[in-house]
Amino acid sequence: MxxxxxxxxxxxxxxxxxxxxxxxxxxxxxxxxxxxxxxxxxxxxxxxxxxxxxxxxxxxxxxxxxxxxxxxxxxxxxxxxxxxxxxxxxxxxxxxxxxxxxxxxxxxxxxxxxxxxxxxxxxxxxxxxxxxxxxxxxxxxxxxxxxxxxxxxxxxxxxxxxxxxxxxxxxxxxxxxxxxxxxxxxxxxxxxxxxxxxxxxxxxxxxxxxxxxxxxxxxxxxxxxxxxxxxxxxxxxxxxxxxxxxxxxxxxxxxxxGGKAANVVFEDAPIDQAVEGIVNGIFFNQGHVCCAGSRLLVQESVYEPVLASLKRRMARLRVGDPLDKNTDIGAINSAAQLERIRTLSDIGGEEGAERWSPPCELPENGFWFAPTIFTGVTQAHRIAREEIFGPVLSVLTFRTPAEAVEKANNTPYGLSAGVWTDKGSRILWMADRLRAGVVWANTFNKFDPTSPFGGxxxxxxxxxxxxxxxxxxxxx
Amino acid sequence: MSDARVAVRKTYKLFIGGKFPRSESGRSYIAQDANVALASRKDVRDAVVAARAAVKGWSGATAYNRGQILYRVAEMLEGRRDQFIGLGLPTAEVDEAIDRWVWYAGWSDKISQVYGGANPVAGPYFNLSSPEPTGVVGLVTPPSFLGLVSVIAPAIVTGNTVVALAAHDAPLAAVTLAEVLATSDLPGGVVNILTGDPAETAPWLAAHMDVNAIDLAGVTDQTLATSLEEAAAGNLKRVIRPSASTPSWSDDPGLTRMTAFLETKTVWHPKGI
The missing domain is CATH 3.40.605.10 (Aldehyde Dehydrogenase; Chain A, domain 1)
Known part of the structure; x- marks a missing residue:
């Protein structure tokens, strides 16, 4: 680095x-x-x-x-x-x-x-x-x-x-x-x-x-x-x-x-772009985003390369002084929020998901949480159902587009969703079926005053x- | 012995999933000089299951197809005009109800253009907002026949399915309308109609976690309206409150009864080569 x-x-x-x-x-x-x-x-x-x-x-x-x-x-x-x-x-x-x-x-x-x-x-x-x-x-x-x-x-x-x-x-x-x-x-x-x-x-x-x-x-x-x-x-x-x-x-x-957005990555997606989108989706603003892409759904056939690339990218995120122009991830907003993120992350581990964070030096004072992913997450896990509102990503897999839709929609929330694929007709097919107020296709976390937002x-x-x-x- | 023919009377039943069952409770009550099914909590749940099962097909049908079917409802209603007048409804009201189906039929393939569109975002992105149906909608319908039509039609034309509770004292037009709907190519489950006492059944509908929205048009008791709205908050149902003054169903309906049960979805995609 x-x-x-x-x-x-x-x-x-x-x-x-x-x-x-x-x-x-x-x-x-x-x-x-x-x-x-x-x-x-x-x-x-x-x-x-x-x-x-x-x-x-x-x-x-x-x-x-x-x-x-x-x-x-x-x-x-x-x-x-x-x-x-x-x-x-x-x-x-x-x-x-x-x-x-x-x-x-x-x-x-x-x-x-x-x-x-x-x-x-x-x-x-x-x-x-x-x-x-x-x-x-x-x-x-x-x-x-x-x-x-x-x-x-x-x-x-x-x-x-x-x-x-x-x-x-x-x-x-x-x-x-x-x-x-x-x-x-x-x-x-x-x-x-x-x-x-x-x-x-x-x-x-x-x-x-x-x-x-x-x-x-x-x-x-x-x-x-x-x-x-x-x-x-x-x-x-x-x-x-x-x-x-x-x-x-x-x-x-x-x-x-609240939200618990699915970010769905298909096997034909450009992986480097998708990984940028995954990182932006969950680590933007420390994951304190109601529309954060907090559930990553990866097609099984590209699970290994996507995960490897995601981990490589996460190891290069800079966590620290919010006023430093090179900082990617700043401070957690409050002690209470940090406590909530810690609690739900601990539950993720206890329920059987595998936790990973890059080596990351955190400042001594203030509220900090290293970017974290959980793999081996099932739909029943609390980290797949509850909004964590922090830099914590739950990774799930799917085989078919229909399964991706079913998993993506399997939540009481419906604020946002992401789709990554090179196939235009599949984007529109997915966009029709995702029950969410904002669907970002081959992009994520974009906002504009002219664009309606809500769940x-x-x-x-x-x-x-x-x-x-x-x-x-x-x-x- | 008299030569007068003995009439065949009609049994007024519920309308669930395209079928006409009696209340599972076996109960009935007398309204408008007829025995009418008195729906129970279980009937409400069955109707919600039927409505949910119909969502995929109906919301996935083309707008053109939905428009055709609503227009077919108007055609069938026109053919049975005298039957509704025979129930004691004013002729003018029956005619307005027929015309209202025609009016809403035409909205099926226009509401997206009026209520959605492209957004000129400040960046190289395609960005389009389109309305989509909310899902299953509960309707506590008013006693007026035109009112009944004016709450069912806007909810279904956009692709929602409904569970409609007929007014306690005026159920016959609602059941007769169900017969019209059953012969209009409307898929079973898109409209379900329960007769009985809404004061008994509406709380179950308002609290049901698989219902996405509720129209309280027919609730006149303010205490009941408040408690239904409170129950609806349990899963954040979209709620249309009872009108503050006595509604005039002859007025131009406007768009709000459609838009209240629509969700706006905005899709982004980068532009590039």
Missing amino acids: FEYAPAPESRAVVDIKPSYGLFVDGAFVDPADGAYFKTINPASEEVLSEVAEAGPADVDRAVAAARKAYDKVWSRMPGRDRAKYLYRIARIIQERGRELAVLESLDNGKPIRESRDVDIPLVAAHFFYYAGWADKLAHAGFGPAPRPLGVAAQVIPWNFPLLMLAWKIAPALAAGNTVVLKPAETTPLTALLFAEICQQADLPPGVVNIVTGAGETGRALVEHAGVDKIAFTGSTDVGKAIARSVAGSRKKVTLEL YKESGYGREGGRHGLEAYLDV
Whole structure:
């Protein structure tokens, strides 16, 4: 393996404040009961800042601010003006892109190469895309004058903090809604920097409100009687609880939940490309990806060469400092998540699967997990059924295309799937049969604001991105 | 002795998997002056099994074929128009119901073009979104015949299969519709119709883990609607809530009853040489 000199991105570009209040009605305010929690850098466990913990009274205040802004300003503003605010925000994100990328990597632990080249560019693209819809709603195919829903309660996860914020806020605002958004408790900082960007863009107060906190804050927000729309990205268990809690109400809901995607490699696939796709599918963002290709299905006839090549490739992955530009795999986002990955991986071994990781030196402080594969996995193993949400790949085999389909679909989830083959008709045959909202053929983990994303079955409902993503925020 | 002919009465049964069984429970009740099967929990499960078995063939049929079959339903219904009027239904409602089948028949090969399409992604990729059927859909149907047709047709035209619970007090039109469906080349199991008390059977349908979606159009009791929606959350069924106001089934149906039970699949592929 080549020796690389360290190539750290400078963190001088970010200015993290010692403490952050809640962003309500256009200003940062103290929480009603004065509670704060710490957010840390998962790569070092260094405390980055203190963040307000919103209680029910704070959530009330934020929802009231959003309602007032909706009634008095945002729902009445011509679409072309809403568009201009969103374009402004998109531009500021581009201009402050490096700052956002470094802050995202510090708070989340993801490699700077990803936050710089994937997350933040997609965030800007998302605001640009939906900005353009704001004054074209009448032409979106939802009737001549589709109405917004009102106040949207949005709860997002920690794996793509700012990108998930963009997926939620951009379409909501374009359609004329106002929002109260809760970022994940381990990754609040880019959302708070986004609040500053809203100020910089002179976005009218109350249109965007950010309340930080953990699960209780999220519950207070989605169960608040004053919200008209709930958009949640996170675990299937919480998604089901939300679906129950809105029963009997008129709240509209979209849920983007867990996944256990099959990545299916046929014998005629170009193996080097497929191996790149397998690696990208499961090790991108430390495997903290709901659509991660966490179940590799390899046709038996090419099992040996695919595995050999995959192991060779894995031995060259660089695990370490997220701010180093050469890093492939950064830190696990939290101690709790690391514990979950360890527990499920141990169960994988106990249930009889064979575990392998390349030799890999992990930093002393922070939360780390070496890229890992399990072979000899059966469909009944928990590591083949449950979402691990870490850099852990379960490898299964198949003989016929029909068997591949059956195994791929043998899961309560249905978010994404991958297919690798050189045969066009087989790609389309597979794509027809895979019960998943996104099918990547001869590629994996590609995202675009114009492209709808979301799940079948227990991976949730509704779509984000594209014209479909707009529908989720309109009264249709 | 009178010369008047003694009429042959009809036994009103369930419609499961293309057949007309009685309730496995052996129960019946009187509605609209007839004995009608009182479906049980087991009947619900049998109907779900039949609906699931029909998914592969029906969702895999061509849109053209599904459209032809829905149009055939309209043809058969037209031929039995007087029979429905004889059940006491207003003529105008029967005619609207026939026309509604025709309207939905035409959607089979158009909804994908209206509700899907190519996405101009920023990179060298082919990217196409297409709607697909959700799977098995439970329907708690309204008492109105036009309402019944207006919840069955949009669910099946896109390739879903359904288990429909007929309204407790107005089951005869539903059973008669089943006779129409059975003679329209609709594969068995695509539509299953259970008569009885939805307050008894709907909770089993809403909680069934092999049902993908549920339409609560016919639920008027708010408490029941809430508990059905809660039960549906167990496997994240797609839910259409009862309408907030009394629905007017004569209105333009729009697309939502179709799109609520569609999943959008987006396929990516690199472009290159």
